[in-house]
Amino acid sequence: MMREAGKVVKLIFEELNSLIKPGISTKDIDDLVEKICKEKNVIAAEKGYSGYPASICTSVNDEVVHGIPSPKRILREGDIVSCDVVVDYKGYMADACRTFAVGKISDEAKRLNETAEKAFFEGIKFAKPGYRLRDIQRAIQETVEAEGFSVIRDFTGHGIGSKMHEDPMIPNYVTKSENPRLKPGMTLAIEPMITAGDYEIDILLDDWTAVTVDGSLASHYENTIVITNDEPEIITL
Ligand code: MF3
Numbered sequence: 001m002m003r004e005a006g007k008v009v010k011l012i013f014e015e016l017n018s019l020i021k022p023g024i025s026t027k028d029i030d031d032l033v034e035k036i037c038k039e040k041n042v043i044a045a046e047k048g049y050s051g052y053p054a055s056i057c058t059s060v061n062d063e064v065v066h067g068i069p070s071p072k073r074i075l076r077e078g079d080i081v082s083c084d085v086v087v088d089y090k091g092y093m094a095d096a097c098r099t100f101a102v103g104k105i106s107d108e109a110k111r112l113n114e115t116a117e118k119a120f121f122e123g124i125k126f127a128k129p130g131y132r133l134r135d136i137q138r139a140i141q142e143t144v145e146a147e148g149f150s151v152i153r154d155f156t157g158h159g160i161g162s163k164m165h166e167d168p169m170i171p172n173y174v175t176k177s178e179n180p181r182l183k184p185g186m187t188l189a190i191e192p193m194i195t196a197g198d199y200e201i202d203i204l205l206d207d208w209t210a211v212t213v214d215g216s217l218a219s220h221y222e223n224t225i226v227i228t229n230d231e232p233e234i235i236t237l
């Protein structure tokens with residue numbers, strides 16, 4: 001059922017890839033996600049989660065996560081927008097995020113997006129039996145910092161299943177937190193959230209949108225994976 005949820009997440013990103021252009025609003029993104037979820041008979045699980053008011057999170061430029069879609073937020077050439085979506089199929093979840101370029105973006109923004117994605121793939125090289133959670137965390141942190149970028153401290157990846165957020169927390173940097181051995185059947189959302197500047201964040205007065213304090217650009221790349229006996233299965237890619 002998580003795989004079925006993952007298929008809809010993939011479809012959503014394909015459609016967003018054609019939709020996202022200068023001139024559209026972040027509400028247009030939310031509308032398309034709602035429409036696809038209705039058609040596919042699944043639930044956009046972010047809506048109502050802890051009171052979250054929309055079907056997807058759209059975070060633009062210095063917004064790190066949890067940006068709320070709005071008809072007033074018009075995307076312009078050069079922006080980057082992360083689209084973070086959770087699909088619920090019969091009570092089971094798949095969670096993923098992509099940061100899209102709006103038209104032509106700066107070389108730095110491109111490198112930031114590439115680094116978030118690369119950090120995910122470097123991290124999941126350790127997503128198999130024989131390793132522990134912290135091996136994933138370390139690989140993500142090292143990949144990001146080698147580019148001179150920072151890893152956000154205040155949000156983490158997580159276990160996922162019949163709930164969007166399950167144990168364990170998966171910080172994108174080395175911590176002294178829980179460090180389980182990785183075992184087949186574990187389902188995890190691995191999600192580097194990174195900035196071109198410092199990792200400090202503020203929350204805006206809407207109580208949701210997290211922005212970088214120094215105004216630097218942020219990028220976010222996420223997939224839901226399954227630990228197997230061998231390479232992990234990525235159900236949202
Ligand atoms: N999808 C986010 C994550 O990657 C969580 C969004 S919180 C919500 O974990 F309230 F917007 F749902």
Ligand code: CO
Pocket residue numbers: 095096157158189191222
């Ligand atoms: Co997540």
